[in-house]
Amino acid sequence: MQWTEVSLQTTHEQADTIADILYSAGAQGVAMEDPLLINQLRNSGTWELCDIPEQQNTEVVTVTAYYPDDEKLHDRLAFIEREVKAVEERIGAKCVFRNPLFRTLCEQDWANEWKQYFHVTHIGKRLVIKPSWEKYDAKPEDLVIEIDPGMAFGTGTHHTTSMCMETLEDIITPEAEVFDVGCGSGILAIAAAKLGAKNIVAVDIDANAVRIAKENIAGNGLSERITVKEGDLLHGTEDKADVIIANIIADIIIMLLPDVAKKLKATGRFLASGIIEEREDDIRKAAAANGIKVLSVKHKGGWVAMLMALED
Numbered sequence: 001m002q003w004t005e006v007s008l009q010t011t012h013e014q015a016d017t018i019a020d021i022l023y024s025a026g027a028q029g030v031a032m033e034d035p036l037l038i039n040q041l042r043n044s045g046t047w048e049l050c051d052i053p054e055q056q057n058t059e060v061v062t063v064t065a066y067y068p069d070d071e072k073l074h075d076r077l078a079f080i081e082r083e084v085k086a087v088e089e090r091i092g093a094k095c096v097f098r099n100p101l102f103r104t105l106c107e108q109d110w111a112n113e114w115k116q117y118f119h120v121t122h123i124g125k126r127l128v129i130k131p132s133w134e135k136y137d138a139k140p141e142d143l144v145i146e147i148d149p150g151m152a153f154g155t156g157t158h159h160t161t162s163m164c165m166e167t168l169e170d171i172i173t174p175e176a177e178v179f180d181v182g183c184g185s186g187i188l189a190i191a192a193a194k195l196g197a198k199n200i201v202a203v204d205i206d207a208n209a210v211r212i213a214k215e216n217i218a219g220n221g222l223s224e225r226i227t228v229k230e231g232d233l234l235h236g237t238e239d240k241a242d243v244i245i246a247n248i249i250a251d252i253i254i255m256l257l258p259d260v261a262k263k264l265k266a267t268g269r270f271l272a273s274g275i276i277e278e279r280e281d282d283i284r285k286a287a288a289a290n291g292i293k294v295l296s297v298k299h300k301g302g303w304v305a306m307l308m309a310l311e312d
Contacts, residue, residue, distance in 0.1 A: 002068075002069040002104055002105065002106050003066050003067065003068060003069060003104070003105045003106070004066070004067050004068075004069050004073055004102060004103070004104055004105075005064060005065075005066055005102065005103040005104070005105055006022070006064065006065050006066075006067065006077070006080070006100050006101070006102060007062055007063070007064040007100060007101040007102075007103075008022075008062070008063050008064075008080075008084070008096050008100050008101075009060050009061070009062050009063075009096065009097045009098055010060070010061055010062075010063060010095050010096050010097065011059070011060075011061065011095060012034070012036070012059075012061055013095075014087065014091075014095040015032055015034070015061040015063055017087055017095070018063045018084070018087075018095070018096065019032055019063050021080055021083040021084060021087070022063060022065035022080065023065075024079070024083070025065070025067070025076040025077075025079045025080050025083075026067065026072070026076055027065035027066060027067060029065065029066045030063065030064070030065045030066075031063070031064045031065075032061060032062075032063050032064075033061065033062040033063075033064065034061050035058040035059075035060070035061070036058050060097060066105075069104065077100075080100070084096050118131050118157070119131065119134060120134055120136050121156055121157050123156055123162050123165045123166060124162075124165055124166040124169045125169055126141055126142060126143045126169065127142075127143050127145065127156075127165050127169065127191055127194070127195075128142045128143065128144045128145065129145050129147060129156035129157070129187070130144050130145065130146045130147070131146075131147065131148065132146050132147065132148040132219065133148070143191075143194040143195065144194075145187060145190050145191060145194060145220060146216075146219055146220055147185060147186075147187055147190070147216050147219075147220075148185075148212075148215070148216060148219075156187055159300040159301040159302075159303045160247050160273040160274045160275075160303050160305065161187060161188070161247060161273075162300070163273055163298045163300055163303070163305035164188055164191075164245060164247050164271055164273050164305055165187075165188065165191050166298070167271055167298065167305060167307055168188070168191050168192055168195055168243075168245075168271070169195060171243060171269050171271070171307070172192055172195040172196055172197050172243065173196065173197075173242070174196045174197075174198065175198050175242075176192070176196070176197040176198055176242040176243055177197070177198060177199050177200075177239070177240075177241045177242050177243075177265075178192045178197045178199070178200040178201070178241055178242065178243045178244070178245065179200075179201050179202075179203070179234060179237050179241040179243070179244045179245070179263065180192070180200060180201070180202040180203065180245045181203055181233055181234060181244065181245065181246040181248065181256065182203070182204055182205075182233075182246060182247065182248040182252070183202035183203060183204045183209065183210075183213050183228065184204060184209050184212075184213070184247075185209070185212055185213060185216055186202055186212070186213030186214075186216045186217050186226070186228065187216070188245050188247060189202040189213070189217065189226050189228075189245075190216060190217060190220050190222060190226070192243070192245070193220075193222045193225050193226055194220075194222075197225070197243070198225070199225060199227075200225060200226040200227070201226075201227050201229065201237050201241075202217075202226055202227070202228045202229070203228075203229050203230075203231045203233070203234070203235075203236060203237065204228075204230065204231075205230065205231065205232050205233075206230075207230055210228055210229070210230045213228045214228045233252070233255070233256050233259065234256065234259040234260070234263050237263060240263055240264060240265045240268070241263060241264060241265065241268060242265055242267070242268045242269070243268060243269050243270075243271065244260055244263060244264055244268070244269075244270045244271070245271045246260075246270070246271070246272050246273075246274075247272075247273045247274045248272075248274045249274045249275070250274070250275045250276065250279035250282060250283060253272045253274070253275065253283060253286075254282065254283065254286040257286050257287055257289075257290040257292060258290055260290070260292065260308075261290045261291055261292060261310065264309075264310055266310060267309075268309065268310070269295070269307060269308070269309055270292065270307070270308040270309065271305065271306075271307055271308075272305070272306045272308065273303070273304070273305035273306070274303070275303065275304040275305070275306065276302060276303060276304070277299065277302055277303065277304055279304075280297070280304050280306070283304075283306060287306075287308055291310060291311045292308050292309070292310060292311065293308060293309055293310075293311050294306055294307070294308050295307045295308060295309055
């Protein structure tokens, strides 16, 4: 299938309005390129795709939407034009700086364009992340994870993921039972298995992530040791785990803590990441309220990974 990419340049104030118009026109996806945010992220190192240059013009936000190239496309574009004009009449100012830019993409282009930024990455002492499309001559001590994250989060290069992998090197034992909550591409579940964990259950609420994780796990020959389930947080997991991993966001981790207290073995470890530094104290307080103590904390690029255990 072919897709039409429609890009509009607007102000910071009207960016959300323009995005709503593009969604209302039936967009299959909308992206907002905010140069101020890009510069902030570049400086903090908090993203996976880091080869985008410093943005010079910070006054213009680009909003991009994707539409199937079908019989409804003409009507969708006419709707966008009408709605933008209506907004401009309402605010009494021009909110779109130029005519829309159009580009035709085939599905293959859309799916693979990001791959130019993802290369072999060494993490910790032994773990090596290898994109499925690249070659790598492994050393005897390397634990190579071959992965194609597709549309799921998890290439290993983001600070939150790399801190988790570094910590897993220290806490995984050969008999470990592991739950990976919000598994994304499956990279942390695979890392745990490569490090010797006996059995891993990986869970994600997104059906697409579940599919991608299963493909990556099969590609690494680990389908017998890693079970992937579609589910909400720890719902659907059975018994208790030696290690629970949650590389999500602070608010979801706080929601998860009561279940962690029930699902973690007495000597187990809870590894939480995806937490911005400003939320570290919130996690500490919520953990304490659920009988969970913080053992150690890693900081990298404005993000936090916290290793926890049950109170004695």
